[in-house]
Amino acid sequence: MRPHVLFFNEINRTSLLYVGGKGANLGELSKAGFPVPGGFCVTTYAYKDFIATSSQIESLLDELNDLDSNDLNQLRELGKRIRTHLQHLAIPIKLKNKIIHAWESVGKQYAYAVRSSATAEDLPTASFAGQHDTYLNIKGKEQLLQHIRQCWASLFTDRAISYRSKNGFNHREVYLSVVVQRMVNPNISGIMFTADPIKGNRKVVSIDASFGLGEALVSGIVSADLYKVKEDIIIEKNISDKKLAIFSLSKGGTVKKELTLEQQTKQAMIDSQILSLAKIGKQIEDHFESPQDIEFCFENDEIFIVQSRPVTSLYPLPNIEQEPLRVLISFGHIQVMTDAIKPLGLSVIRTLFKGGGNVILETGGRIYFDPTEILRHKLGRRFLPKILNNVDENISRAIKEIIQRDEIVDVPPKPGLFKDIRKFVGPILKEGWKNYRKSDPKLVKDQIEAYLETKLNEIRQDLDNSIGVDRLKKVQFHLNTLGPNILENVIPKNILPFLFSTIFLRKLYIRWIGDDKEFQKLNKSLPGNVTSEMGLQIGDLADLVRELPKVEEYLKNAKDQTFYEGLNSVDGGERFKHAFELFISKYGMRCPGEIDLTKPRWREAPTQLIPAILGHMRSVKSGEHREKFTLGELESQEAAQKIINCVKHNRFKTKLVKRQLELYHHLAGLREHHKYMFVSFLDECKKAILSEAEVLVKKGVLQERKDVYFLSLDELIEVLEGEYKQNKSQSISDRKETYEYHQKLKPPRVMTSEGEIITGSPKQGDFPKNALVGSPASAGVIEGKARIILSPETAMLNEGEILVAPHTDPGWTPLFQSARALVTEVGGLMTHGSVVAREYGIPAVVGLDDATKKLKDGQLIRVDGNQGFVEILSDE
Known part of the structure; x- marks a missing residue:
């Protein structure tokens, strides 16, 4: 049966394919007993039968699917052609009669709202709100039929075409139903979100309301009052200056009117109405089991619900209780890699932190950790924000805000928490302090690398x-034991003594020299830094390619699958291949976003490095990278000598300072070694997992090897044991869709268990009027052209350009040689980009929210790494 018309009481959420999201939701509400004005849906079957009478629609849809959505002129022209064609297409007589019969059944004496309802509309992952047309106060059958046809045509508005293209919907597979709903004559209308749409708090109901019809508010013609309700208490009111409203006309249509002076400043809804509406909103949310965006109106004092859809803009919450209030911090922001992670990558990270229990949480394709119990203790509230300030200043400010709240302070921490922390951390700190006082820092690099090699051989043999x-x-x-191994055998040897010497030396430079600018010079060209050495070797590869023009031409079009074989037939290819293979043997396990096991490593996709090599050739002169490194060594030595000169007449102080400088010089460069060790181990695990995936592909259990990325480690073991009960193909397909959805989300740095996004107070300072403010990470002020780079695999920097990126990790290092300065959306003093920028002596500003959107390619900007801001000087 293909029904052309269905009344609301015949519809529920299973009716989506033939009444669209809006129609299905109204049917659900109506059947559940919520106050919904009566009406019916003209189904997608009716729409299909309507367009089937057209001899042109198929060719028009072919053109639409081939359209470049970025070509706005072509999009507008084609959309207009399709709309015009449909508006002049006759409705089949049988269909017309069914619509008229339904209209008469509800009541031909009423006026109606005629709304579009697409099959891809009001879904949990895409709302399509505002993409299709709505018509109000429609009277009479001819007007009704005309506006139903116009609704069908609105499936091809410019905004609807563009939205579908950007969200990956096939134009041929999205159909339109039309909701025909009896109009009420409201004195108040508005929109209610059952979760705060800005802050994300799931317990706060946010209501926008004004006089007259809600269409004026939805279209932005009039201002609205804002009311917020939390747990049956009105917590905020913002009464707007409401100058206009839209009202129904008795003969049909609407009119815009100016409100009286008294109405303009009057509270649109009284408190009892606000609380009653919020209560209904939460009941609707419970029914749909997700936060809702609800359109409502009051006719006199009676509430009517005219639409409800999921709120799609909220970042998802992990599966935890909302009370007592908990604080969640983004692991991705701390690791400067905020992309969504596939299920296997997530499960590997959780396996690494298996001892973390409920402290390590997963949501939205990212990892969050829960430090709430630490923050409930006064020592935790004192020290954790200071520690986080070195990682991400924005996170620190957010934590400083949340720890002022009674919900954190008034709840006692779990008994014995700090005793357990001391028991775990105490021996590590004790060993680190002993090494700080007595170890020979010149030996540490060899000790750590020997341990790394031994451990790596052990895990490789075990897995092979x-x-x-x-x-x-x-x-x-091995993943379970990797963290404790690094904590016990690496951190006390290099990281802790380095941190102790950093604190000591920074204070001395500020006290005796006046600021820490000279101290920052100690970071330049440090010995032993695996990431800096990697960058230098990229420069060496670039210099080699300068001598081999045929290799340069080959690299511009090289493919991963034939990368090495292709070099064999190129003049100079063997020479470059040998050097490149040496590089890959040491650094092939690295890549951008390397904490995610599923990201392709350089050994798997060597062409990822080509843009960095060719970009280096364009922006850095031959040998210049090595010259800069040597110059950096001299500057570091001069900075060390300056502090020694301050105490040269005091033997004891001279000895003390030289010891600190020695520790810093030999250990600061080793601060990347534990990450290098982690990534090396991770790559061995990846090889083992993919080897088993290959077996499953040959057996027909998986369609392709990379499908394994969409199973957790536990699930993969179940598959091998034959105990995985779900349909693997369907499960993997669903997870691929979910991953794509998660990739579009912007993860908050800090949020609560109620979903509230905590941003902290804006940073204060004497900044230029239009400055974009972040955090200072590497000293210096420089001007240059902005180059927005979202992913380093295809990016090339030109001479004098400033790298503007969402984040950087060691996989981005090849670009640093070419960058004049660095601006990132994520990061802090001790994160990768900041450390490398200081070593290279380039200014850096990090933690600048939405830098890749606020800045544009080619803009002349000034980066102030001393104060932490960016100025736009001119547009190109």
């Missing part, structure tokens, strides 16, 4: 000598 379930269980074991 096993297969199947046994191999993957060993992967789990």
